[in-house]
Every structure is written in C-alpha cells, then in structure tokens.
Amino acid sequence: MKIFAPLSKSSLFVSEFAQDAFYYMKYCGISPFRDKKKSAYYKIIIEIHAIEKGLSLAQMRPLFGQQKIKAVMSMAKAYGLASNDLPILMTVGALEAYVETHRKLGLDDRFLNEVDAFLAERRIVSAERGDGGLRHYPAGVPAIDSPAGLLLSRFSCRIYDAEPLDHGLIRQIVQTAQSAPSQCNRQAVQVHYFDERNKVHSLLKLQGGASGFQDQVPGLFVVTFDLAAWGGAQQRNQGYVDGGLFSMTMMLAAHAHGAVTCPLNLAVSHITERKIKALANIPDDQRLVMMMAVGKAPSGALRAAASPRRPVDELLKLHETAAGIEPS
Ligand SMILES: Cc1cc2nc3c(=O)[nH]c(=O)nc-3n(C[C@H](O)[C@H](O)[C@H](O)COP(=O)(O)O)c2cc1C
Structure with a gap:
C-alpha cells in the first residue's frame, strides 16, 4: 500500500541515524567502551600536533603550550616511553624542535629543562630518533x-x-x-x-x-x-x-x-x-x-x-591477494 512506503522510509531514517549515534557513542575517543590504547594513540598525536603548529607560526609565542606539553609528556609515559609508535616519535621530534627553537632565540627557562629531562629519559629507553617538529623550506x-x-x-x-x-x-x-x-x-x-x-x-x-x-x-x-x-x-x-x-x-x-x-x-x-x-x-x-x-x-x-605519517603497514591491510592469502 502506498501509505507504507513513506512510513518505512522515515523509519529507516530514524534507525540509520540512531545506529550512527550508537556506533559513534560506543567507539569514539571519549566513550567509556573505547579501545583505550587506540584512543591514547590518537590523543597524543592530536595534542602534540598543536605544539608543531605553534612552532610553525610566523609569530611564535615564546614558551607557549606548557600545560599541553606537560599533559603530552605524562600521556607519553603512560603509553610507554620505550615505544617507537608514531605518537612517541612525534612527541620526541616536536619537543626536540621546541627546545631547539627556544634555545636558538636565546631563551632559557626552567620549563625547557623539564622538557630536556623528559627527552633524556626517553633516550635511556630508546635510541630511535624522533619524527616531527618542523619542516623547513629554505627556498x-x-x-x-x-x-x-x-x-x-x-x-x-x-x-x-x-x-x-x-x-x-x-x-x-x-x-x-x-x-x-x-x-x-x-x-x-x-x-x-x-x-x-x-x-x-x-x-x-x-x-x-x-x-x-x-x-x-x-x-x-x-x-x-x-x-x-x-x-x-x-x-x-x-x-x-x-x-x-x-x-x-x-x-x-x-x-x-x-x-x-x-x-x-x-x-x-x-x-x-x-x-x-x-x-x-x-x-x-x-x-x-x-x-x-x-x-x-x-x-x-x-x-x-612536520606532521609525520604513520608507517604504511599500519594502514594498508593486504587481504586476499592474487598471490594468495597474506599473513595478517
Ligand atoms: C578536514 C581537516 C581539517 C583540518 N583542520 C585544521 C584546523 O582547524 N586548523 C589547522 O591549523 N589545521 C587543520 N588541518 C590541517 C592538519 O593539521 C594537517 O592536514 C595535517 O597535520 C597533515 O599535515 P599536512 O597537511 O601539512 O600534510 C585540518 C586538516 C583536515 C584534513
């Protein structure tokens, strides 16, 4: 019957939007049911990227972002300072650039020593270089x-x-x-x-x-x-x-x-x-x-x-290929 077509269409709207809300609320980064490791991964990248951005501005505000940096350093420690995952490499790269940029400007501050101490702690547990900070285009x-x-x-x-x-x-x-x-x-x-x-x-x-x-x-x-x-x-x-x-x-x-x-x-x-x-x-x-x-x-x-990129194998999942089934 004609009357049922619009009715079923409207109920589909309600159920599809409701399921969007359900999935988002279940898995997004602030959900109590979220994958905590995954959400820490993204959270650190997002926060440390704000520091990279601050460094890249025409008028960098000296010693900007101290609260954010403190938060990132403690998140990085909770994540695992010895890890060579992108969030940690990005944190190291951006904080090295932060210290270097300030020291080049002749600025010294207790906060920079705090960041230095964090970087020294990281060097004890991993020799891997940082990845991030600034991209320079001299020309x-x-x-x-x-x-x-x-x-x-x-x-x-x-x-x-x-x-x-x-x-x-x-x-x-x-x-x-x-x-x-x-x-x-x-x-x-x-x-x-x-x-x-x-x-x-x-x-x-x-x-x-x-x-x-x-x-x-x-x-x-x-x-x-x-x-x-x-x-x-x-x-x-x-x-x-x-x-x-x-x-x-x-x-x-x-x-x-x-x-x-x-x-x-x-x-x-x-x-x-x-x-x-x-x-x-x-x-x-x-x-x-x-x-x-x-x-x-x-x-x-x-x-x-710098906005460094994840290793390609973190996002490329080769499923069944012509050469056979790839090991996962
Ligand atoms: C949809 C979208 C929204 C973005 N919003 C902002 C923003 O509000 N402010 C900002 O400074 N950068 C923003 N960015 C830029 C990203 O930070 C940037 O694309 C990312 O770090 C990768 O760096 P690249 O674009 O230099 O390769 C946005 C990027 C995308 C794709």
Missing part, C-alpha cells in the same frame, strides 16, 4: 618535480603573504578542482570564497582552529554541499564524501597553481553551523564540509608543522 614552497611530487610537496601552510589572490586565480583553482569525481556526477559541492578582512576574521573565529594565524589568512574558502542532491537514509553522509574529495582536489589545484592552503575543520555544533551560514550568506539547504585558508606564501624561507 620557499617546494617545486613540483614529478606527478607524485604534486601530492608529496603539498603541505598545510600557516604563514601567508597579506595580499589575497587575484579572483581570476581563485576561479582557476576552483575550475581545476572541478576535476574531482562526484557520485553519479552530481557535482553538488558549492564553494564560497571570502577575502574581506573582517569577514574572514569573523568566520575564522567561529571556526576556532586557526588561532595563532587567523589574522594573517588572506582568503578563505567555505566548502558546502547541496542537500537536495541526496535522498534516502543510506545517502546521509555522501555529501561529505564528495565534499572531502572536492576539497582535497582543491588543495592540490591551489598548489598546482602556485598557491598555498590550510584545510580548516568544521567540526562544529548546529548552532555554530547556522551562525556561519548566516554570516557567510550560505543558504539553509547546504551543509558545511570544511573551510580552507588560501593565499600566497611569503617570499623567502618558510616553515611548516
């Missing part, structure tokens, strides 16, 4: 020297020239990014661009993840998608998949056109999403995917957070 943005080089030389830039990009170049970047695939070629992604200083500043205040460099961001993309392109409970997340693919392509497009970018999360509440939409004049039937700082890098030497 500015690296040249793209091969097809893979386009991907490998992109980095999140948090230092910008004050001048926004020419709108012609912005169009070119977005047009190049339109090479991104989309489900059934829907192309439901929308790109909103801002370079009016006060507007960029206000939007970044709502975003919240660009503190330390938000005053220097010359241009800002807000990537959204049209809800009307999707239907049915099963498709509820697909706009974000297309939006993510588009955003990545846009970062590479910007890089290919000589610009630099920094992806900026929109992990915000509905209230904040509505505030951003109102401020940015984004229609209500669009959902926000992410923001992206965009501009030119200043001329001369440049630095960026």
Whole structure:
C-alpha cells in the first residue's frame, strides 16, 4: 500500500541515524567502551600536533603550550616511553624542535629543562630518533618535480603573504578542482570564497582552529554541499564524501597553481553551523564540509608543522591477494 512506503522510509531514517549515534557513542575517543590504547594513540598525536603548529607560526609565542606539553609528556609515559609508535616519535621530534627553537632565540627557562629531562629519559629507553617538529623550506614552497611530487610537496601552510589572490586565480583553482569525481556526477559541492578582512576574521573565529594565524589568512574558502542532491537514509553522509574529495582536489589545484592552503575543520555544533551560514550568506539547504585558508606564501624561507605519517603497514591491510592469502 502506498501509505507504507513513506512510513518505512522515515523509519529507516530514524534507525540509520540512531545506529550512527550508537556506533559513534560506543567507539569514539571519549566513550567509556573505547579501545583505550587506540584512543591514547590518537590523543597524543592530536595534542602534540598543536605544539608543531605553534612552532610553525610566523609569530611564535615564546614558551607557549606548557600545560599541553606537560599533559603530552605524562600521556607519553603512560603509553610507554620505550615505544617507537608514531605518537612517541612525534612527541620526541616536536619537543626536540621546541627546545631547539627556544634555545636558538636565546631563551632559557626552567620549563625547557623539564622538557630536556623528559627527552633524556626517553633516550635511556630508546635510541630511535624522533619524527616531527618542523619542516623547513629554505627556498620557499617546494617545486613540483614529478606527478607524485604534486601530492608529496603539498603541505598545510600557516604563514601567508597579506595580499589575497587575484579572483581570476581563485576561479582557476576552483575550475581545476572541478576535476574531482562526484557520485553519479552530481557535482553538488558549492564553494564560497571570502577575502574581506573582517569577514574572514569573523568566520575564522567561529571556526576556532586557526588561532595563532587567523589574522594573517588572506582568503578563505567555505566548502558546502547541496542537500537536495541526496535522498534516502543510506545517502546521509555522501555529501561529505564528495565534499572531502572536492576539497582535497582543491588543495592540490591551489598548489598546482602556485598557491598555498590550510584545510580548516568544521567540526562544529548546529548552532555554530547556522551562525556561519548566516554570516557567510550560505543558504539553509547546504551543509558545511570544511573551510580552507588560501593565499600566497611569503617570499623567502618558510616553515611548516612536520606532521609525520604513520608507517604504511599500519594502514594498508593486504587481504586476499592474487598471490594468495597474506599473513595478517
Ligand atoms: C578536514 C581537516 C581539517 C583540518 N583542520 C585544521 C584546523 O582547524 N586548523 C589547522 O591549523 N589545521 C587543520 N588541518 C590541517 C592538519 O593539521 C594537517 O592536514 C595535517 O597535520 C597533515 O599535515 P599536512 O597537511 O601539512 O600534510 C585540518 C586538516 C583536515 C584534513
């Protein structure tokens, strides 16, 4: 009967969204049922990355992040200081860079000795070098020297020239990014661009993840998608998949056109999403995917957070292959 079709569709919405909530609440990093080792792994990476970012800013605040560093050092000890997992290697790399950067500035402080003592403790239990801290680009943005080089030389830039990009170049970047695939070629992604200083500043205040460099961001993309392109409970997340693919392509497009970018999360509440939409004049039937700082890098030497990557075998699971079943 006709009446049952919409009813069963609506109940599918309720049950699918409810199961999303169930899975998230069961396994996310703050759940009492979480895998504690896994969540410590991610937590340390997230926290120490904030220190890498602080080091990479144009105006580094001397002795910044002391509480965070103390927390990371104790989390690293609880994780296992002898471990050579990425969170520990990243902690060592970032803290070495922290001490070195401060000492180069001629700063000395009891806190640096505390960090030194932590690093010395680590050296006793492992000779493995740290991985992380800063990436230095003495000659500015690296040249793209091969097809893979386009991907490998992109980095999140948090230092910008004050001048926004020419709108012609912005169009070119977005047009190049339109090479991104989309489900059934829907192309439901929308790109909103801002370079009016006060507007960029206000939007970044709502975003919240660009503190330390938000005053220097010359241009800002807000990537959204049209809800009307999707239907049915099963498709509820697909706009974000297309939006993510588009955003990545846009970062590479910007890089290919000589610009630099920094992806900026929109992990915000509905209230904040509505505030951003109102401020940015984004229609209500669009959902926000992410923001992206965009501009030119200043001329001369440049630095960026190292953001080291996990060993590939931590994420590549070769299941059954043509050569037979791989040992796990
Ligand atoms: C969806 C997304 C959101 C991000 N949000 C922020 C952010 O709010 N602030 C920031 O400084 N970096 C942000 N980043 C940048 C990451 O820190 C960066 O991509 C990561 O450390 C890897 O470094 P790389 O981009 O230089 O390779 C974000 C990245 C992604 C993919």
